[in-house]
Structure formats: structure tokens, C-alpha cells
Amino acid sequence: MTQVIEKERERSVVVGKVGLTTNYAIAHAVKDVDVDVVAAYPITPQTTIIEKLAEYVANGELDAEFIPVESEHSALSAAVGASAAGARVFTATSAQGLELMHEILHIASGLRLPIVMAVPGRALSAPISIHGDYQDLMNVRDTGWVIYIASTAQEAYDTVIEAFRVAEDPRVLLPVIVSYDGFLMSHTTEPVEVYDTKAVREFTPRRHNTRPLLNPERPVTMGALATPDWYYEIKYQAINALRASRGVIDEVDSEFNRRFGRAYGAVEGFMLDDADYILVTYGGAATWNALEAAKEARGRGLRAGVLRIRLFRPFPSNDLVKRLADAKAVAVVDRAIAPGSPVEGPVFKDVYIALREAGVDKPIVSVIHGISQRTMYIRDFYELYYKLRDIASTGNVPRESLYMGLR
Amino acid sequence: MSELKSWTQIPIGGYITEPQNSVKNKTGSWRTQRPVIDQDACTRCRICWLYCPEPAILELNKPYVTKSGRKYNLTFEINYDYCKGCGICANECPVKAIKMVPEVVQQ
Amino acid sequence: MGMASGQIKIGIRTIWDIPKEEYFGPGQLTCAGCGPSLAVRHILKAAGPDVIVVNATGCIEVTSTQYPYTAWGVPYIHVAFENAAAVASGIEAAIKALNRKGIANAKAKVIALAGDGGTYDIGMQALSGMLERGHGVLYVLYDNEAYMNTGIQRSGGTPRFAWTTTSPVGSRIRGKVQSKKDIMSIVIAHHIPYAATASIAYPIDLMNKVRKALDALNEGPAFLHVFAPCPPGWRIDDSKTVEIARLAVETGVFPLFEWDHGKFRLNPPSNMHVDKSKRKPLINYLKPQGRFAHLKEEEIKAMEAEVDGYWDYLTRLLKAFG
Numbered sequence A: 001m002t003q004v005i006e007k008e009r010e011r012s013v014v015v016g017k018v019g020l021t022t023n024y025a026i027a028h029a030v031k032d033v034d035v036d037v038v039a040a041y042p043i044t045p046q047t048t049i050i051e052k053l054a055e056y057v058a059n060g061e062l063d064a065e066f067i068p069v070e071s072e073h074s075a076l077s078a079a080v081g082a083s084a085a086g087a088r089v090f091t092a093t094s095a096q097g098l099e100l101m102h103e104i105l106h107i108a109s110g111l112r113l114p115i116v117m118a119v120p121g122r123a124l125s126a127p128i129s130i131h132g133d134y135q136d137l138m139n140v141r142d143t144g145w146v147i148y149i150a151s152t153a154q155e156a157y158d159t160v161i162e163a164f165r166v167a168e169d170p171r172v173l174l175p176v177i178v179s180y181d182g183f184l185m186s187h188t189t190e191p192v193e194v195y196d197t198k199a200v201r202e203f204t205p206r207r208h209n210t211r212p213l214l215n216p217e218r219p220v221t222m223g224a225l226a227t228p229d230w231y232y233e234i235k236y237q238a239i240n241a242l243r244a245s246r247g248v249i250d251e252v253d254s255e256f257n258r259r260f261g262r263a264y265g266a267v268e269g270f271m272l273d274d275a276d277y278i279l280v281t282y283g284g285a286a287t288w289n290a291l292e293a294a295k296e297a298r299g300r301g302l303r304a305g306v307l308r309i310r311l312f313r314p315f316p317s318n319d320l321v322k323r324l325a326d327a328k329a330v331a332v333v334d335r336a337i338a339p340g341s342p343v344e345g346p347v348f349k350d351v352y353i354a355l356r357e358a359g360v361d362k363p364i365v366s367v368i369h370g371i372s373q374r375t376m377y378i379r380d381f382y383e384l385y386y387k388l389r390d391i392a393s394t395g396n397v398p399r400e401s402l403y404m405g406l407r
Numbered sequence B: 001m002s003e004l005k006s007w008t009q010i011p012i013g014g015y016i017t018e019p020q021n022s023v024k025n026k027t028g029s030w031r032t033q034r035p036v037i038d039q040d041a042c043t044r045c046r047i048c049w050l051y052c053p054e055p056a057i058l059e060l061n062k063p064y065v066t067k068s069g070r071k072y073n074l075t076f077e078i079n080y081d082y083c084k085g086c087g088i089c090a091n092e093c094p095v096k097a098i099k100m101v102p103e104v105v106q107q
Numbered sequence C: 001m002g003m004a005s006g007q008i009k010i011g012i013r014t015i016w017d018i019p020k021e022e023y024f025g026p027g028q029l030t031c032a033g034c035g036p037s038l039a040v041r042h043i044l045k046a047a048g049p050d051v052i053v054v055n056a057t058g059c060i061e062v063t064s065t066q067y068p069y070t071a072w073g074v075p076y077i078h079v080a081f082e083n084a085a086a087v088a089s090g091i092e093a094a095i096k097a098l099n100r101k102g103i104a105n106a107k108a109k110v111i112a113l114a115g116d117g118g119t120y121d122i123g124m125q126a127l128s129g130m131l132e133r134g135h136g137v138l139y140v141l142y143d144n145e146a147y148m149n150t151g152i153q154r155s156g157g158t159p160r161f162a163w164t165t166t167s168p169v170g171s172r173i174r175g176k177v178q179s180k181k182d183i184m185s186i187v188i189a190h191h192i193p194y195a196a197t198a199s200i201a202y203p204i205d206l207m208n209k210v211r212k213a214l215d216a217l218n219e220g221p222a223f224l225h226v227f228a229p230c231p232p233g234w235r236i237d238d239s240k241t242v243e244i245a246r247l248a249v250e251t252g253v254f255p256l257f258e259w260d261h262g263k264f265r266l267n268p269p270s271n272m273h274v275d276k277s278k279r280k281p282l283i284n285y286l287k288p289q290g291r292f293a294h295l296k297e298e299e300i301k302a303m304e305a306e307v308d309g310y311w312d313y314l315t316r317l318l319k320a321f322g
């Protein structure tokens, strides 16, 4: 649950409440943490982030080099170079752009570079669609990045600040993605509390000795060729670092709470304490559609709850299990598809495995919805609660994903 | 060959922190023919040194007096630890002071 | 902007001016007689220690950084095959920002190093982007005229008729069908301060060009196209690497020239080669190379016509921009 500490002194770091789209909230945070290099390429629905950053740089509000690269492949490549030289680096993309970066995503984590990237999720071609879902993000979940999925503009703003701290922590040194709903969040305006720049910069101090390439006295070789004798060990370091980053992620979140009065946790639960039927989802669908439906269902006497996954990688299995252990039935609503899989919801698979691994056996259903921004009616989510009730009472658990909103 | 360390014992990211430690690769073992410099014929022109790709030709401040009595302060010597036996030096030497001779297989 | 450019120092006049310091090797796992390896040795001698090398995937990268050993005596990074120019752009931008903000005080110059595959083909877009944006990066193309690392496949830099494993000599198609891409014209079309061709056979010329190029970086990007034969790929004897590179210049196949702040200049010995009679016969260059062993009389004639055509083009450039 988003905790708000109402301590007077700490809250004075808030300098204003402004209406921002999530994209602008991201750009604002990037400016507040004082990045050195931005390398990015336009793509809907990400573009307004980098337009805003270009504007900040052009009018001197942000002292950074803005590299208007000729492709996303080059955007991330330039980010890798700049980060290896010790700069604080930001980039952003969506969909086709993220796919074009794919090769370099693995390299950024393999080289242990603390790049932060925003990804408003979007559907992938073909057919071409500029509209939101999370197919792009799901395709990069195994690239070794820390991945957050925010559900409000405020959270996106806060998470970018946290992300730089996590990425640059010497115990982590991994790149971080901050994702959220394309359009439904990227282009909708919400009130966002922005913080005193000084306080943000104090929270994200620059670390030294992070400039391996800029030291001619101790020349380093980065990106070496590893034979089979070495590849496994070097990769495993990064795998382990991602797993171990959880401790730092929690630590940073608590510290953020002390400083700015907000914490999000790895998962966020709504009305879970006595919930029998729980919808697990991510992004705006959790805090809007699912939550509204849960309230309605509760109004009619059904013990409905929502579990939002905020930290997607490393996957918060234990937190999920704890929150879902007492439910009678669970549905995982995915805004992406893993075609040809035994069950086609990508996050469903993670939740399912987490529960089974923990020995929790209960009806769990995969639901696909919101593909290319197909409208997710509150009614749809509301009906899902009743479906879960039926499933729990009959024991007839669907063995395939339910495609909601499909004609 | 280096010791095969565990993942906890090596720098992160596969960084190599010791510059030019490739000197531990003794590529001289690849050679099937070896260049031999005739120090009396050599005019110390530096050309072989310049064109060796490895580099495996040493420029030494080592005086040498030729049979005909000519004095040099410099001596060029092959570093057989790294010389791969390509023969570029012999091919480029303007006075043909370098001969390529077959490596003798150790009995 | 022209001030610095007018005062280029020619640092190396004779072979004795060449620095003794070595920043590359030995112990790299290049084949015996590797032209690109020699090119890197020369480039770093000229550049000195205060550089950061960004290397594209290819022969030099795989042979010089086999973990846990590196042949590099300067800071070095390899990221991927097609993006050396983009990575270099990022490093250059980082240095600018960090220096300006007082976070670092770095003097290092950035050198991107890529093969013909990494430049003519898969890296072309990133290169063009870097040149267009004007990053102060020296981009060095070491041209061994094929994808050697993956086993001698043709590239946009492979000459016409050459045998490679993907342009084999068959009964219907005999070697590469297409001509070598004119990379220098493409680069020059970006109107960068300095671009030049160079050859491992002419190290003094090469080293002075490296220094001129590095001097130009405060104005924008610089580009060097370095000719570097590959014995296994060209089917030549290991000892002939430098000789073949020299013949490429002497026969007019690979002219040495500079694009220096809008001026075009042929360098010795190519400056004599506008007059065809001063060029050695093309056959001297082709004969020792197994990759051209299948050429028939008319194919050699066609190749000669191509060389003449290129010289005709260079002559017109000289008239217009000399």
C-alpha cells in the first residue's frame, strides 16, 4: 500500500503539485536527478518525454548532452558508451524502438551499466499499432534489467528517482526500466507532487570510481570476448546481481519514504486482508479498472481484492505468495501475450510458478485484455470476480487463457 | 594458462583491469619458420621493427661492431616469445639481412 | 572555426621520429602477418595513451580481448558489431558533459575502430549519424575487404570479382558481382573537417594522418580509411601483407588522399598517379592474390577500367577542390 508519512519537516521537500502527464513526470524526474547524457529517438507514445528533455536542455534547465541519435539501436549504444564513461544516462523508447534495441539490452546489463530507461508500453507490429499494451516490455523481461511498472504519474516520477539510486548502487550496477501504460498514462494528466531539486540530488548523490573508461592511468578493457571457460561465470554475476538487487530496491524505497513521504513496495495490495477473489495485474489497469471493479463487487458483498505488481524484475515471488495465500481464486490479467505457450499470459506464468513453487495450490486463471488498448471496461473486471467465484465453487479451472474484449 | 576462478573472484562485467596482459600469450609457439637477423649485414634501418605486426622485434641500445669494423649503438633482435614467423620482416628488409629458417622440431 | 585547422603539425618526418611506445600487443591472437593488427599498432603509436578505443565486433576485437587477457594498453570498449560510431558518440558526449559540469577533467580523445563489414555495411547508419551530429570522434575503418572474423564473406568493401565464401567462383557467377562501395565519397558528403585514406605500407603517412585527424576533433569528426591486407582472406603469403598493400597504392587501386577542411589532396606516391603511366600495371597487384586467381583477361580489363574510372573521378575532384 502506498504509505504516506505526514511528518511536517520531511514533507517540506514538496515544492508544488503540478498537472503532468506521466511522460512529463518522467522528464521532470530526469531533470531533477541531473542526468549528464540523454540519447533517444522518437516513437509514440514515448516521444513527449524526449521532446520535453530536449526543451530542458535547450533552455538550460538541464545541463546535459542531448544526443539526437538516428535510431534506437544507436540510442542505447550511445547510452552504453556514455555510461561506461561514467555519465548519468537516460533514454526512453517503446515498442518497435525497444525491439530495435534488443541486442544492446543484454549488453547493457552484461557490462553492468546503470542506465535508466522509460518504457511506456505499446503493442508491436504487425499490424502496426501505436496504442498501448505491454507486449514490448514482456519481450525484454529476460534481458537482465531491473524492471518497474508504475501505475500513476506520481509513482513514475518517484520511481525514476529511485531507479537511479538502485541502478548506481555498487551492490547492483544494473540498468533499470521504468514502464507504464502507453497513452492511458503517458498522455493523460494527473496531479504530481514534485520535489525540491536539491533534495532529489541529495537523494541521488554521484558516486565516484564509476568511470572505468576515463582513466588513462589504469586502462580497462570492457566488452571482452569470453570463451566458454569464462562466459558462464561472468553472466552469472549479473544474474546474481539482479536477484540480489531486491535488498537494495527495498532499502531505497524505505529511504525514499523517509525523505519524500512515499513508498510503494514490490507489490501493492488493495483490499486484500480478507479477499477471497483477487485480480493480479500491473500498470494503470490495477489502480483504475480493477480497483473500481473490486469496490463494486465489494458493494455487492463479494470479497474482492487487487494485487498490483510494481516490481516485475526481480520478480517478487514471496510477496505475491504471502498476499495470495488465503484467496479462494486468482486471475492474472495480462496486457501481453506469449503465443504458443501452455497458457498465454506472460505474467500469469510467473505468478503461477511462484505459487506452485511455494506449495500454494489454488484456482488461478490467465486473462488477456487491453491488447492494443482494447477498452478494458470496469464491467469486464467486475465479471471476472464473479467468474472467480464460480471457478472456486465448481473447481472448473479454465486451462487456457481467457481472451476478454475480443470480438 | 590462467587459473579458472569462480564467479565471486573476478571483476564484474568481464572487465579486464590489467592492460596488455596478453604478453602472457606466448604466440611464438605458433611459428613454423623463424626469422634470423644477420647482425653484420643489418644496417639498423628500423624497417623490420616498423612493419612487424606483433610487435616481436626489439630495438635495443646494445652496441655491436660488425666483422668489417662498423660500429652500431643499436641492435635489432627478434623476440621469439611472440614472433609468429610471418616473414614480413624478411620480405621488407631492404638489404635482405633477415633469413627465414625452418623451426626445428624438438626431439 | 578554422584557426586550429590551419596549423597542423607534421609530427613524424622520418622513421626515427616514430615513438617506441607500444599500446597494442604483443600476444594478440591475430594470424601471422595480419594487416589490421599492424594498422592498430601504428595508429596507437601515433595517437599515444590519452585515447579511448571503441571497437566493433570483428577480427581485431576477438583476437585482442580474449578473456582474461587484453592486448590493449589504452582504455577500450567493445559493444557490438554495428554500433561503434554510436558508442563513441556516447563517450564523447559524456566527456563533454562531465568536463563541463566539473565532474571529470578528461582529456582523452575517442577513436572508433571498425572493419569494412562494421563500416560499409552494418555500421553505415550509426557512422552517418555520428558524422551528421558532428561528434569529435576519429573513426578508423580498417579495411581487409571482407568479413574475416566469420570466415571471409563478401562485404560492401570487397572488390569486384574477388573470391570470398559468399561470392564463390562458380561456373555461372565468378566472384563478387558488385563493385567496392566508395566509402570516402559517402563520408566526405557529410562535410566533416578531415577524412583521409592511408595504408599499412606507408606508416609515416598513416601516423601523420592520425595526428591531423585527432587535431581536427575539436571541430568535428574525422575519418581514416586504412587499407590492411589479410593473408588468409586474400590467399596471399603471410610475408606479403605489406608488399601487397604497397602494390595497391602503386597500381592505383588504393590511392592515398586527404579531404582536409574542404580541400582535396593526393598524397605521395599517389600524387603522381593521375598520370596512368606512373602507375604500376594492375596485374602486379592481382597476380600474387589467390582471391583473384580465377580472373580471365577480360575480367582484368574490366577491373582496370574501374580503377581508371575512379582515377578519372579523383582527377575531377582534384580540379574542383584541389
Ligand SMILES: Cc1ncc(C[n+]2csc(CCOP(=O)(O)OP(=O)(O)O)c2C)c(N)n1
Pocket (backbone or CB within 6 Å): C036, C057, C058, C059, C060, C081, C082, C114, C115, C116, C117, C118, C119, C144, C145, C146, C147, C148, C149, C150, C155
Ligand atoms: C548483428 C551482428 N550480425 C552478425 C555478426 C557476426 N559477425 C561478427 S564479426 C563479423 C564480420 C566482421 O567483418 P569486418 O567488420 O569486416 O571485420 P573483420 O572481421 O574483417 O576484421 C560478423 C558478420 C555480429 N556479431 N553481429
Ligand code: SF4
Pocket (backbone or CB within 6 Å): B035, B051, B052, B053, B054, B055, B056, B057, B078, B079, B082, B083, B084, B085, B086, B087, B088, B089, B090, C033
Ligand atoms: S617474422 Fe613476422 S612476427 Fe616474426 S619478427 Fe618478423 S615480422 Fe615479426
Ligand code: SF4
Pocket (backbone or CB within 6 Å): B037, B041, B042, B043, B044, B045, B046, B047, B048, B049, B076, B092, B093, B094, B095, B096, B097, B098
Ligand atoms: S630491416 Fe634489415 S637492415 Fe633494417 S633493421 Fe631490420 S634487419 Fe636491419
Ligand code: SF4
Pocket (backbone or CB within 6 Å): C029, C030, C031, C032, C033, C034, C035, C036, C037, C059, C060, C063, C144, C148, C149, C229, C230, C231, C232, C233
Ligand atoms: S583473418 Fe585476416 S584480419 Fe583476421 S586476424 Fe587473420 S590476418 Fe588478421
Ligand SMILES: [Mg+2]
Pocket (backbone or CB within 6 Å): C115, C116, C117, C143, C144, C145, C146, C147, C148
Ligand atoms: Mg573485414
